[in-house]
Amino acid sequence: MESVELQGLNHDHYGVIFDKYDHNHDGLINYQEFASIINSAEFRSDIPKHLIKEIFRRADTDGNNQLDRAEFVRIATHPETSHFFTHLRQRGRQYVKFLVPKPPTTRTLPTAITTVDGAYEEEYSCWPPRVAMITLSLVIIVLFMVDIIIADNMHAQGPVATDLLYDPHRRKEAWRYLTYMFVHVGKMHLIVNIFVQLMLGVPLEMVHGGWRVVLVYIAGVVAGSLGTSICDPTVKLAGASGGVYSLMTAHLATIIMNWSEMMYPLIQLIIFLILIGSDVGTAIYNRYVLMQFEPIGYAAHFFGALAGLLVGITILRNISIDRGEKWVQIIAGAIFVLLMAAAIIFNIVNPNYFPVAYV
The missing domain is CATH 1.10.238.10 (EF-hand)
Structure with a gap:
């Protein structure tokens, strides 16, 4: 010019x-x-x-x-x-x-009044196509169908399911801490998890990209199995709920880190807190009031959610970052690494804490 x-x-x-x-x-x-x-x-x-x-x-x-x-x-x-x-x-x-x-x-007028919102919503994009969570969901569905065809059942007893689910008796088969997310017990278990992870995951992809969302999801899955191994050492795990809960709290993370860039952050925060609170409240009521001991991995839900919050704060996009938020990211990442390391070490040095391996 x-x-x-x-x-x-x-x-x-x-x-x-x-x-x-x-x-x-x-x-x-x-x-x-x-x-x-x-x-x-x-x-x-x-x-x-x-x-x-x-x-x-x-x-x-x-x-x-x-x-x-x-x-x-x-x-x-x-x-x-x-x-x-x-x-x-x-x-x-x-x-x-x-x-x-x-x-x-x-x-x-206070400086807060001049704060411009809506920048986060401007980042939503459908191009290139957001296919990471869709692809992952298709893989889960295909593996479920394979077991139905081969084993003629829907109760995680097919060859694929038995090789992939998390089994505390086979903790040395380390892949099971991750691959249990591909195993589902019945059609409703599968449908609910797929529906929720698509509804939560695809919008995150549209802003943050596929690789970040997948990392958050995997972190929730692995944290869910490691947390379960310590809190409920006899429990077997099947399903993607740890990853689903990590996506839920990843939305909380991005609301926290992009609060001033969002148009309606408080409304979004309230919605997700209601969703999480209602699920946790239902679980507590069923177990401790109605004394219903359902085969649900609540520990996996909790630790998956915790991982989603910590990893989401650490790696999801922050539209406008300041020094304080940078420190929050560093601290959240450090807490996640320390918790994961502690869980892994606990599994290694305390073999007598867990069920005896199958012969």
């Missing part, structure tokens, strides 16, 4: 705007921050993404993919774009006025 002589324009005004949106106060605004400012919920219908990219490209004169204060003021006051920023400022004032029509005092 050519430099031009500017007269009669308030550079200080746009410098103040820059400082307001430079949230980490490093003197720079990157493209993600720039897009979140002008592509927020109230402006989304007016500003196409290609225009945002073009404005940013023209403003970034040194090509470092970040705007410093001078570049921001220059693009804001350039004749070709100044009308755009004037419109943006007017719309912003209208939005704040609508949001807070009668401020209680004459003091400056």
Whole structure:
């Protein structure tokens, strides 16, 4: 963009705007921050993404993919774009006025009011196709069908199921800590798990990508079996519930880490807390009030959920990260690694704690 002589324009005004949106106060605004400012919920219908990219490209004169204060003021006051920023400022004032029509005092509005939401929702994408959880679900269904065809039963007694389910008597066959997720006891067990993991997993994929979601899922499965081996050492495990619960709490993790970038984080948080609370409450009521000892691996559910929260915080995308959130990610990752290491060591050094292996 050519430099031009500017007269009669308030550079200080746009410098103040820059400082307001430079949230980490490093003197720079990157493209993600720039897009979140002008592509927020109230402006989304007016500003196409290609225009945002073009404005940013023209403003970034040194090509470092970040705007410093001078570049921001220059693009804001350039004749070709100044009308755009004037419109943006007017719309912003209208939005704040609508949001807070009668401020209680004459003091400056809190910084929180200027926080732009909706950036997380902008990250949803169906292209390239999100197929990781769909593929995993198809593999589970195929293995279930193989056992039905070969063994003519639906009770995890086919050759595939017996070789893959978690059996405490065969703990040395380490693959069972993971492969029990491919085994299901009956059609309803299969249908419920597949339905829930698709409903939870695919939306996560649309923002975070397949490999991150699969890692969270596998972490929940392995944590579920390791936790069960310690808390319920005689229990066999079949089903993907550990992974399903990890996906559920992964949604909690991404809400926590992207709270200011979401449009309705509190509503989403309440919904997932109700889902988790109702399941946990039902389990406690059935076991300790009704005294119903159902063959359900509650320990796998709990430790799968814990893994989903910790691993989700660690590896799922954080749309706009600050130093405090970085430390939260490091701590969550360290806690997960320490818990997994402790469970593995416990399994190795305490063989007498577990059932005797089959002869």
